[in-house]
Every structure is written in structure tokens, then in C-alpha cells.
Amino acid sequence: MRVVNRVSQSLLLVCLGAVLLSACEKKEAPPPAIEDKKQPTNSAAQTKEAAIAAMPGRTLHNTNCVSCHDAKIYTRPEHKMKDLMQLNAQVTRCNANLAQPLGEADLKQLSDYINQAYYQFAN
Numbered sequence: 001m002r003v004v005n006r007v008s009q010s011l012l013l014v015c016l017g018a019v020l021l022s023a024c025e026k027k028e029a030p031p032p033a034i035e036d037k038k039q040p041t042n043s044a045a046q047t048k049e050a051a052i053a054a055m056p057g058r059t060l061h062n063t064n065c066v067s068c069h070d071a072k073i074y075t076r077p078e079h080k081m082k083d084l085m086q087l088n089a090q091v092t093r094c095n096a097n098l099a100q101p102l103g104e105a106d107l108k109q110l111s112d113y114i115n116q117a118y119y120q121f122a123n
């Protein structure tokens, strides 16, 4: 009987040791190195998005330019604008249809906003 007791005692110790070891292993949480590297990119994209959302041209656009079409027309697959000059000309053309056309400074803000938010033509 004693021999059996010793054997089960040492088995118990081995098991206890294993449990303690595995508990220790779980505590070592390695820092998520890859996620850390991703963060600057995400916040840079967020900053750019916020900057575009804060552009004065956005308010001008949403107030004056969505009665005939919304912004989807800029990203439609067959969209017609191919560079900044065409965009400026189209903004001027569309502006002429407004009951109260906007001035030059506002048109510049509008083109800037539409370009940065949608077309992204090189300046």
C-alpha cells in the first residue's frame, strides 16, 4: 500500500508541476509587434480622412452641388474627368447652373476638395 501511495504522491507532484508550468506560460503575453507597426499607417489614414472632412470645399459642395447629382458621379466607372484642368472647367460649368453661382475662391475650394476626396489628380 505504501508503495502505491508514494507512486500516486509523486504522480500528483508531477501533475501539479505541469499545471504550474502551463500557468506560467500563459502569463507570458508577447507584445503584438505587427499590430504596433500597423498603427501609424491607420492613424495617418484617419488623419488624412479627417483633414478632407474638414475642408471648406466639403461644406460648399454639400450645400450647393448635390441637387442634380451626388458625389457618386465622381467615382462612376465611366467618369469623365481625367485631369485637374477638366475638373476645374466642369466645376465652373456646373456652377453656372446654380441659382446663385459661387465666386472664384469658392470654386477653387470646391475643386480642391473634390480632387482630394475623389479624383486625386496630381496637381
Ligand code: HEC
Residues within 6 Å of the ligand: 061, 064, 065, 066, 067, 068, 069, 073, 074, 078, 079, 080, 081, 087, 090, 091, 094, 095, 097, 098, 110, 114
Ligand atoms: C443643374 C444640375 C447640376 C448641378 C447643380 C451641378 N451639377 Fe455637376 N454635373 C451635372 C451633370 C448633368 C453632369 C454630367 C455631365 C456629363 O456627363 O457630361 C455633372 C458632372 C459633374 C462632374 C464630372 C463627373 C465626372 O464624370 O467625372 C463634376 C466634377 C461636377 N459635376 C461637379 C459639380 C459641382 C462641384 C457642382 C456644384 C458647384 C455641381 N457639379 C453642380 C449637373 C449638375
